[in-house]
Amino acid sequence: MWRKFGIVGLVFLLLGGVLQAKVTLLYMTAGDINMLALAQNVLGPMFSERYPEVDLRTIHTGPGDAGSRLIFEKLRAEKLAGKETWDVDVAMVHQIFLTWAMEEGDLLLKYAQDLETWKYVTSPHAKYALGVPVEGYVMPMFHSQTAIAYNPKYVPEPPRSFDELVEWVKAHPDKFGYNGIKGGMSGVSFVNAWVYWKTGKYEKYAITGPFEEEEVANWEPVFKELKEFNKYVTITAGNVGTLDALNRGEIWMGPVWVDMFYTFMLTGKMDPNMRLVLPEPGMPGQPMYFVIPAKARNVEWAEKFVEFVTSPEIQGKVIVEMYNWYPGIDGTYVKDYVSPEAYERLYRDITPEELQVKGLAFPLSPYFKAVLESYEKWVIGG
Amino acid sequence: MRSGSSAVEVKGLGGGTVRFLPLFLLLPAVAFILVMYIYPFALSIVRSFTDESGGLSLVNYYKAVSLYGRDILFSIQVAILGTLISTVLSLALASYIRLSDSRMARLINSLSRLGIFLPYVVVAQMMRSFLAPHGLLNVLLANMGLVDIDSPLQLFNIRGLTFGFLWKETPFITFIVLSGLQVIDDTYIEAARSVGARTRHIILRILLPMIKPTIAIAVVLTFCTIVSTFTLPYMIVAGNPTTVTVDIAHRVTYFGDYRVASALGVFLYLIVGVMAVYYLRRTVREEVYGY
Numbered sequence: 040m041w042r043k044f045g046i047v048g049l050v051f052l053l054l055g056g057v058l059q060a061k062v063t064l065l066y067m068t069a070g071d072i073n074m075l076a077l078a079q080n081v082l083g084p085m086f087s088e089r090y091p092e093v094d095l096r097t098i099h100t101g102p103g104d105a106g107s108r109l110i111f112e113k114l115r116a117e118k119l120a121g122k123e124t125w126d127v128d129v130a131m132v133h134q135i136f137l138t139w140a141m142e143e144g145d146l147l148l149k150y151a152q153d154l155e156t157w158k159y160v161t162s163p164h165a166k167y168a169l170g171v172p173v174e175g176y177v178m179p180m181f182h183s184q185t186a187i188a189y190n191p192k193y194v195p196e197p198p199r200s201f202d203e204l205v206e207w208v209k210a211h212p213d214k215f216g217y218n219g220i221k222g223g224m225s226g227v228s229f230v231n232a233w234v235y236w237k238t239g240k241y242e243k244y245a246i247t248g249p250f251e252e253e254e255v256a257n258w259e260p261v262f263k264e265l266k267e268f269n270k271y272v273t274i275t276a277g278n279v280g281t282l283d284a285l286n287r288g289e290i291w292m293g294p295v296w297v298d299m300f301y302t303f304m305l306t307g308k309m310d311p312n313m314r315l316v317l318p319e320p321g322m323p324g325q326p327m328y329f330v331i332p333a334k335a336r337n338v339e340w341a342e343k344f345v346e347f348v349t350s351p352e353i354q355g356k357v358i359v360e361m362y363n364w365y366p367g368i369d370g371t372y373v374k375d376y377v378s379p380e381a382y383e384r385l386y387r388d389i390t391p392e393e394l395q396v397k398g399l400a401f402p403l404s405p406y407f408k409a410v411l412e413s414y415e416k417w418v419i420g421g
Numbered sequence: 422m423r424s425g426s427s428a429v430e431v432k433g434l435g436g437g438t439v440r441f442l443p444l445f446l447l448l449p450a451v452a453f454i455l456v457m458y459i460y461p462f463a464l465s466i467v468r469s470f471t472d473e474s475g476g477l478s479l480v481n482y483y484k485a486v487s488l489y490g491r492d493i494l495f496s497i498q499v500a501i502l503g504t505l506i507s508t509v510l511s512l513a514l515a516s517y518i519r520l521s522d523s524r525m526a527r528l529i530n531s532l533s534r535l536g537i538f539l540p541y542v543v544v545a546q547m548m549r550s551f552l553a554p555h556g557l558l559n560v561l562l563a564n565m566g567l568v569d570i571d572s573p574l575q576l577f578n579i580r581g582l583t584f585g586f587l588w589k590e591t592p593f594i595t596f597i598v599l600s601g602l603q604v605i606d607d608t609y610i611e612a613a614r615s616v617g618a619r620t621r622h623i624i625l626r627i628l629l630p631m632i633k634p635t636i637a638i639a640v641v642l643t644f645c646t647i648v649s650t651f652t653l654p655y656m657i658v659a660g661n662p663t664t665v666t667v668d669i670a671h672r673v674t675y676f677g678d679y680r681v682a683s684a685l686g687v688f689l690y691l692i693v694g695v696m697a698v699y700y701l702r703r704t705v706r707e708e709v710y711g712y
Contacts, residue, residue, distance in 0.1 A: 105674040139677065221663060221671045222655075276549060276577050276656060287555040289573075411675055415488045419661045 068131040069106030075099035107136040129341040137168040159368035170403035177328035181364035184324030200319035216273040216290035223278035250405040262417035301363035315388040321397030469683035481684035495662040503586035511594035536592035545656035552576040601635035
């Protein structure tokens, strides 16, 4: 009897040893559920195929800034606990994460310039995130952009500017829908675009700064007009709420994330006739970044993983072709790895040149918060 | 006291130190409650009274009320409405199942339990497509000629939210109330019938008064669940106002602001606290002391 137990125990020990020999790379990702699927079903297996000694283990922390918040809190807790090596090897975060992490300090490794793929990165987002210098700490995996989706059946001539948009909305009450500011970032993006448009101060709010309270105090008329505008719109329940409402014909126009829009289309959840337009002066988008924690256990493998995902091949085959994101590295390096259809699909309604001009950034963190609170104060409240 | 007598019993087995044994046995449970419940609870209250520099202040409450005052009232409104309607529905349903012996009653009984096991997030997902302007309900009504699909019922507001809560909570209350009703002996019902009581009287004068404490428990639990649910309002209520739970998430997510979030949390404690006090005063007094 005891001998049996002994043998079983020994087998388990040996098995444990064999399994131990494999490196487990702990990857924590924020974002929608597709980010989990991307890591578990696509990137993980592909990476393990190239490097059989590594196993990617993915932890998903949830959509939106809240997901990034959890990662930030995890790393901060590990720092405060004074641990020698931290649990997370590599993480995928939103821009806002960098404002928290850089302010906290000592959370991240400066690694990006050591990577083979650093030379492909040309995006300004790799240098600054919401006005915070981040060069070297981040590698953009992809860029996602918001735009106005519309139903050509009812909107043959989409508005090319916010002026035209407002005119259209007043002529077609309840047919424009967005999700306010508490139901996801496509609505938040629309509200920020509204502020850029009305104030004309994109440069100051999103790139140069500085933050000044007087600016915010002057926003009251901007938001009063948005409140008036809201009388003519349908408020939808979340990012997906806008897409669903568009697909069901409840609304004819609304701000969406470009990647979600195409993914819905490819999976049959969106009428393939729907189109996109990016009205003047443009709308915000944001990259998602790879970061490596300061005391990651497997730094070398973490770097290899980031290098792998930011290689032109994976950027083309996975990021553009499968997920409809704009690539994190410069698009010119990617073109050879993407099918013409996928390339055409992604850039059909919004050309790379348009994107260059009208693909805006979100405002600097203090302005961003001020925009949200002003909305709460003057649009929802007052 | 009871705990004293059990300590005496243990004494015989162990020797001198056993007086501490009951306390010692309680320690893990009490420590767990202290660390996992009392500490964060106290922390959130302290935090709600702290300003950015760490000083004592009411600034968070000022912000909570000025930005989210309407949402606090909305939460209370939804909780009262949801609790009230689901209780009435449940009492009717449970009484029917208790008094009827038909196959229909048994079918309803088992069907009604389905909702109890579904998490709120699933209910919310169902309601999103069911209640949408061009969703199942509106299309159905439109096909029956009751609704014009071009100006459908707008249900992503308090109406839809309350409907979602009813869908989920009515089976739950029915389940609890029914278990109370099942215990009542048939002889009471037969006796009432034999002196000419109608079904209405049997329910209102005999059955329900006998299970008042059970109903109170169900009501309190439901009220607290509705007040604290996040997913359903987050996924259903599109515009404004919305519930305090959504605001708390909003504060933490976009602002990293745990202070105002905590202040909002304190309002939830108060709302739930009113219910708890009522419950303790009315029901426990009756139950425990019999008056």
